[in-house]
Amino acid sequence: xxxxxxxxxxxxxxxxxxxxxxxxxxxxxxxxxxxxxxxxxxxxxxxxxxxxxxxxxxxxxxxxxxxxxxxxxxxxxxxxxxxxxxxxxxxxxxxxxxxxxxxxxxxxxxxxxxxxxxxxxxxxxxxx
Amino acid sequence: xxxxxxxxxxxxxxxxxxxxxxxxxxxxxxxxxxxxxxxxxxxxxxxxxxxxxxxxxxxxxxxxxxxxxxxxxxxxxxxxxx
Numbered sequence: 001x002x003x004x005x006x007x008x009x010x011x012x013x014x015x016x017x018x019x020x021x022x023x024x025x026x027x028x029x030x031x032x033x034x035x036x037x038x039x040x041x042x043x044x045x046x047x048x049x050x051x052x053x054x055x056x057x058x059x060x061x062x063x064x065x066x067x068x069x070x071x072x073x074x075x076x077x078x079x080x081x082x083x084x085x086x087x088x089x090x091x092x093x094x095x096x097x098x099x100x101x102x103x104x105x106x107x108x109x110x111x112x113x114x115x116x117x118x119x120x121x122x123x124x125x126x127x128x
Numbered sequence: 129x130x131x132x133x134x135x136x137x138x139x140x141x142x143x144x145x146x147x148x149x150x151x152x153x154x155x156x157x158x159x160x161x162x163x164x165x166x167x168x169x170x171x172x173x174x175x176x177x178x179x180x181x182x183x184x185x186x187x188x189x190x191x192x193x194x195x196x197x198x199x200x201x202x203x204x205x206x207x208x209x210x
Contacts, residue, residue: 004164008164009164012164012167012171015171016168016172020171023170023171024167050164059188060163060188061166061187061192062187062188064183
């Protein structure tokens with residue numbers, strides 16, 4: 001889970017503009033956020049990226065944030081597309097899919113990501 | 129260089145404590161820096177020192193302390209000078 005203050009995103013856009021967008025978001029995400037002008041939607045993307053990274057066996061900060069691309073369709077569930085080190089970490093952990101939930105107010109954006117693995121825990125194979 | 133780094137940290141890292149009270153090796157994340165603040169810190173350092181961090185340096189370890197930032201900047205500036 002992660003929560004992001006929308007004002008923080010507005011500050012970053014004002015201070016760093018295009019450079020901030022290019023270092024954090026994919027081109028598709030920028031396009032999806034009003035060409036990078038919709039701070040609340042950007043905050044939602046950021047929260048989902050962070051929540052996804054927290055679900056992986058990897059140190060946050062060691063992964064390029066653009067390796068987690070967030071899709072927020074107008075209707076239907078949000079989805080994630082992983083690449084690079086994030087995809088490697090997910091594959092290594094046996095994660096096969098993610099369940100994503102997001103929400104936002106004027107001030108805050110939140111995201112919850114549940115990583116779903118392929119391994120069944122708690123069951124033992126019968127001998128013989 | 130160290131004082132300039134500390135000034136940028138004070139302005140952008142949003143620590144829960146005064147950076148002047150931290151050792152050079154103190155963990156900035158443990159002092160309250162979020163990953164979003166670390167992005168701002170990186171961009172502000174690029175402005176301050178007129179450099180660009182390459183992708184290979186976009187790691188937690190590079191931005192986790194005054195000392196680690198200084199080491200990265202020294203590496204980058206020496207590459208430029210060479």
